Amino acid sequence: MRTIEMNNGVVRMIDQRKLPRQFEIVECRDYRALAEAIRNMTIRGAPAIGAAAAFGLALAALESRATTREDLLRDLDTAEKILRATRPTAVNLMWALDRVMNKARAAKLDGNGLRDFVVQEAQTIAEEDVAINTAMAKNGATLINDGDTILHHCNTGPLATVDVGTALGCIIEAHRQGKKVHVLVDETRPRLQGARLTAWELMQSGVPMTLIADNAAGYYLRAGKVQKCFVGSDRVAANGDVANKIGTYKIAVVAHENGIPFYAVMPTSTIDMTLPNGDLIPIEERDAREVTHIEGVPIAPEGVQVGNPAFDVTPNKYITALVTERGVVYPPFDVNLARLFVGQI
Numbered sequence: 001m002r003t004i005e006m007n008n009g010v011v012r013m014i015d016q017r018k019l020p021r022q023f024e025i026v027e028c029r030d031y032r033a034l035a036e037a038i039r040n041m042t043i044r045g046a047p048a049i050g051a052a053a054a055f056g057l058a059l060a061a062l063e064s065r066a067t068t069r070e071d072l073l074r075d076l077d078t079a080e081k082i083l084r085a086t087r088p089t090a091v092n093l094m095w096a097l098d099r100v101m102n103k104a105r106a107a108k109l110d111g112n113g114l115r116d117f118v119v120q121e122a123q124t125i126a127e128e129d130v131a132i133n134t135a136m137a138k139n140g141a142t143l144i145n146d147g148d149t150i151l152h153h154c155n156t157g158p159l160a161t162v163d164v165g166t167a168l169g170c171i172i173e174a175h176r177q178g179k180k181v182h183v184l185v186d187e188t189r190p191r192l193q194g195a196r197l198t199a200w201e202l203m204q205s206g207v208p209m210t211l212i213a214d215n216a217a218g219y220y221l222r223a224g225k226v227q228k229c230f231v232g233s234d235r236v237a238a239n240g241d242v243a244n245k246i247g248t249y250k251i252a253v254v255a256h257e258n259g260i261p262f263y264a265v266m267p268t269s270t271i272d273m274t275l276p277n278g279d280l281i282p283i284e285e286r287d288a289r290e291v292t293h294i295e296g297v298p299i300a301p302e303g304v305q306v307g308n309p310a311f312d313v314t315p316n317k318y319i320t321a322l323v324t325e326r327g328v329v330y331p332p333f334d335v336n337l338a339r340l341f342v343g344q345i
Helices: 031-039 048-061 068-084 091-104 109-139 167-174 195-205 214-222 248-257 333-340
Strands: 004-007 010-014 025-028 149-154 183-185 210-212 229-233 235-237 241-247 262-265 312-315 323-324 328-329
Touching: 010 048, 010 323, 025 031, 025 210, 031 048, 031 167, 031 229, 031 235, 048 068, 048 091, 068 091, 068 109, 091 109, 091 235, 109 262, 109 323, 109 328, 149 214, 149 262, 167 262, 183 214, 195 210, 210 214, 214 248, 229 241, 229 248, 235 333, 241 248, 248 262, 248 328, 262 328, 323 333, 328 333
Parallel strands: 149 183, 149 229, 183 210, 229 262, 262 323
Antiparallel strands: 004 010, 010 025, 235 241, 241 312, 323 328
């Protein structure tokens, strides 16, 4: 099934907290439950979060008892604020909310017509995500050669999107094309998305892989055992700086030091042209228990001070290229990202 889908007024999603030991489906019937699913990472991954946010507004429209356009828009505004506050770094969440709300406000429809319109727009965003990821996978696969060993951080497969995936989608596509690839999978602490999710997805797809500790990445990069690095992104600034899962920056620096290409893969909806550089990207600080506990079991002294940023920012000088559904973007990123949005790449 897809990572997230909506049918008959119910949003169903794979509970990514339970994998790989349990495959469990969570059902959300109101937008507050869906907001909590985003916040607690039942669903995660920038594109998947965007689709979830849109479905949250669809649920808000369906559960609203408003009979007029004005009252329905007021209920949607309330839901939009709650959904927007769930995760601050992933721009797809804001992008999806802005898209649905702007179109809803512009639509000349009455209460029931507007309600149906919001539901359909959310479905459209989900369908577009699958088509975008399919195109992105094909673009990224052109950068992968037969025999490549690829270092991958966090999770960017179908679970991070509605379906197909971003960076992992490129790798799986290269495998499907018959290229012999091998993936080194960072475990990705503290939530272990690599160990739990990426390893599971690659094994499901039959892609050869090796799980490694995060701190082993530098060893493999320096030893000449890696030909490419592929990661996703939660937000890209206009100059090409990339915010991604914590630990991405140090991989990019070591890859650059050793002359290894480093690619970040994302839909154009993840590119935030309103931010001139990555220093302006808000970084989410998460619960200390993610660091001090593993599956509820304490591993650190009680009362220890904890820092737990969920993301870091990789400056554009360490990035070989950005892969999007519209094509591969090379430096200078400040020039070529602007061209991307007017169809000149």
